[in-house]
Every structure is written in C-alpha cells, then in structure tokens.
Amino acid sequence: xxxxxxxxxxxxxxxxxxxxxxxxxxxxxxxxxxxxxxxxxxxxxxxxxxxxxxxxxxxxxxxxxxxxxxxxxxxxxxxxxxxxxxxxxxxxxxxxxxxxxxxxxxxxxxxxxxxxxxxxxxxxxxxxxxxxxxxxxxxxxxxxxxxxxxxxxxxxxxxxxxxxxxxxxxxxxxxxxxxxxxxxxxxxxxxxxxxxxxxxxxxxxxxxxxxxxxxxxxxxxxxxxxxxxxxxxxxxxxxxxxxxxxxxxxxxxxxxxxxxxxxxxxxxxxxxxxxxxxxxxxxxxxxxxxxxxxxxxxxxxxxxxxxxxxxx
Numbered sequence: 299x300x301x302x303x304x305x306x307x308x309x310x311x312x313x314x315x316x317x318x319x320x321x322x323x324x325x326x327x328x329x330x331x332x333x334x335x336x337x338x339x340x341x342x343x344x345x346x347x348x349x350x351x352x353x354x355x356x357x358x359x360x361x362x363x364x365x366x367x368x369x370x371x372x373x374x375x376x377x378x379x380x381x382x383x384x385x386x387x388x389x390x391x392x393x394x395x396x397x398x399x400x401x402x403x404x405x406x407x408x409x410x411x412x413x414x415x416x417x418x419x420x421x422x423x424x425x426x427x428x429x430x431x432x433x434x435x436x437x438x439x440x441x442x443x444x445x446x447x448x449x450x451x452x453x454x455x456x457x458x459x460x461x462x463x464x465x466x467x468x469x470x471x472x473x474x475x476x477x478x479x480x481x482x483x484x485x486x487x488x489x490x491x492x493x494x495x496x497x498x499x500x501x502x503x504x505x506x507x508x509x510x511x512x513x514x515x516x517x518x519x520x521x522x523x524x525x526x527x528x529x530x531x532x533x534x535x536x537x538x539x540x541x542x543x544x545x546x547x548x549x550x551x552x553x554x555x556x557x558x559x560x561x562x563x564x565x566x567x568x569x570x571x572x573x574x575x576x577x578x579x580x581x582x583x584x585x586x587x588x589x590x591x592x593x594x595x596x597x598x599x600x601x602x603x604x605x606x607x608x609x610x
Contacts, residue, residue: 335378336453338394344420347602349391357393357450360608361425362539362586363401364443365433366418375416379457381429386410386524389418389427396454398521401428403436404445404537404608409529410435413454422597423590423606435528443586445537445608452520534610538582539589541596543604545575552576559599562592582609 339351367383375381377395388399393414402409412432419427426448430439438444543559546552555578556563566577580596583589589606596604 336394336396336456337377339376339417345422347422351392351394354393355450357399357448359425360404360445360447361606362423362443362589362608363403363426363428363436363438363446363448364419364421364424365430365439366427367430377415379415381416383430385429386412386432386435386526387416387429388412388414388432389416390414390425390448391417391419393450394453396456398451398454398524399426400449400451401426401432401436402447402449402531402533403438404447404533406437407530407533408436409531410526411451411524413524415454423586423593425605431526435526445539447608454521455523457523537608537610538584539586540579540581540583540607540609541589541592541604542577542579542607543596543601545577547573547575549576552578559596559601563596579607 338353341348341350343349366389370381371383373381375387375395376389379387379396381387388401390399393399395417396413396415398411398413400409400411410432412428414426416427419425424443426446428436433439436444436446543563544552544555546555549565552565556565559578563578563580566579568575568577580592581589583592593604593606
C-alpha cells in the first residue's frame with residue numbers, strides 16, 4: 299500500500315496539469331514487468347472509514363475518478379507489480395487484485411478496460427484512480443477528474459499471461475470477507491437507482507449504461523491484459539452529482555438521519571425490486587468542487603459512509 303498523502307498529492311497534481319492537457323493516444327501497450335500475485339487483502343481503516351476488500355463480481359458503481367502517477371512510477375503496487383506511466387491499470391479501495399474493470403467516462407462516452415492492481419484512491423470523494431495513460435485514453439487527463447461508471451469485468455491474468463486460481467495466496471476468511479455490522483454513528487446503505495432513460499437490469503445496484511458495441515471481452519479472454527482499445531458508448535446528455543449518505547427500507551430511520559444532518563439533506567423515495575427505498579442525500583451539484591464541499595461537511599457531522607454518486 300502506498301503513502302496516503304502522496305496519493306492525494308497525485309490528485310492535486312492532476313488538477314494542475316489542466317493547463318498542459320494532451321489528446322495523445324499512444325499506440326502501444328506496456329504491461330508491468332513482474333508477476334505479482336492474486337490477492338483480496340485485509341480490512342483497513344483510512345480517515346475514520348473502514349474498507350473491506352472482498353470478491354465483488356457484481357460491482358457496478360458511479361462516482362468521480364481521478365488519475366495518479368508522478369511520484370509513484372517504479373514503485374510496487376499493492377499486488378506486487380511495478381507501476382509505470384504506460385500501464386493500463388487502476389487503484390480501487392475494495393476490489394480484489396488483479397481484476398479487469400470497465401471505466402466509462404460519463405462526460406464524453408469514452409469507455410476502456412483497465413486492470414485494478416493497487417489500493418486507493420484515499421481521497422474519499424473518488425471511487426477509482428486510473429493510470430496516466432488510462433486518463434489520457436478516457437479524455438480526462440487535463441482536467442484531472444471525471445464522472446465515471448466502473449463495472450467489474452473479470453479476474454485478470456497476471457502480467458505473465460497466466461490466470462490465477464481463486465483465492466491464490468489469500469486466506470479463506472479474507473476471500474469471503476464481508477463488511478462488519480455497522481458501528482455506532484454509521485448508517486445503513488443501499489443500492490442506488492438507475493439513471494432515468496437508460497437500460498437497467500433489475501438486480502443492478504446503479505445506473506446501467508448501454509454495453510459497448512465493440513471491445514467487450516469474450517468469455518475466453520475476459521481476464522486478458524487490457525488492449526487499450528477505447529469504445530464510445532451512449533451516456534446521458536447531462537448528469538449531476540449527489541452526496542448520498544444512506545438508503546433505508548424504513549422511512550423513520552431515514553428521517554432520523556436527515557434531521558441530524560440538517561436542512562441541506564433531503565429524502566427521496568425510489569422503487570427497487572418491489573421495495574421502497576428512502577435515500578438520504580444532498581444535491582444535486584453541478585460541479586465536483588461543490589460536491590466535494592458537501593461531502594466534507596457531511597463527514598464532519600459524522601456521516602463517514604457518505605459518498606458522491608452520479609445521477610440525473
């Protein structure tokens with residue numbers, strides 16, 4: 299695991315890079331130079347929030363992505379690989395490593411498969427850190443962040459091209475780890491609704507965008523190293539940011555939390571799989587800066603499970 303403060307500095311550096319953005323799309327792919335191992339990892343705590351790495355084959359989430367790189371090149375990633383600027387890799391807080399995920403930029407429709415082989419981001423308002431190369435391919439290198447959707451694809455082959463057996467090098471109790479019961483002061487969370495006007499399978503927890511027409515991996519090579527091929531997929535014309543604190547099946551629980559957090563937090567009801575969920579959230583926000591400020595305020599009130607989500 300890398301230095302937390304350094305990872306946050308990388309995000310700041312990305313924002314500063316906006317003045318020298320480039321549309322360059324390098325033609326070749328470089329993979330990490332050593333073998334690494336497949337691992338899930340142990341629970342850990344950052345900034346008062348516990349994270350529980352686990353197998354998540356149905357992972358599908360929207361939020362804010364950033365990129366990292368300067369200061370980390372040549373270092374070892376959390377699964378034992380060597381990180382370089384040209385790797386099509388990413389850091390995630392709870393997914394096993396390595397796994398392939400599809401990252402779709404909801405601002406421009408660019409979609410790319412990357413390998414998760416590191417831990418982060420440790421800026422609470424981000425859901426994934428991608429490599430410099432991946433940020434360029436997805437079109438947000440210059441501005442530093444983007445509204446994205448992240449979808450699990452498959453367990454990834456190691457750089458040697460060899461797939462790893464389930465749980466290799468990982469204790470059974472860690473492979474099957476699930477979040478512990480909420481501690482005092484935390485809230486119950488629930489699945490998020492689909493973006494209106496997009497296709498959504500009933501069991502999916504967040505908005506479902508149309509599957510890319512090209513470059514979706516076949517079953518035989520779903521875990522292969524990313525090729526760098528970018529797909530353009532349909533995305534909503536406009537999206538907004540919300541800070542969601544929790545979703546409850548019981549309205550009284552949602553009302554108690556909303557009352558504690560103040561008038562900026564609202565309750566909205568949605569139907570999911572025949573059940574009414576009451577979301578407690580703040581927004582909408584037009585910009586990432588405004589959503590970041592709202593997240594910081596809610597966390598200062600004890601809402602450590604709050605997260606930024608993308609919706610319409």
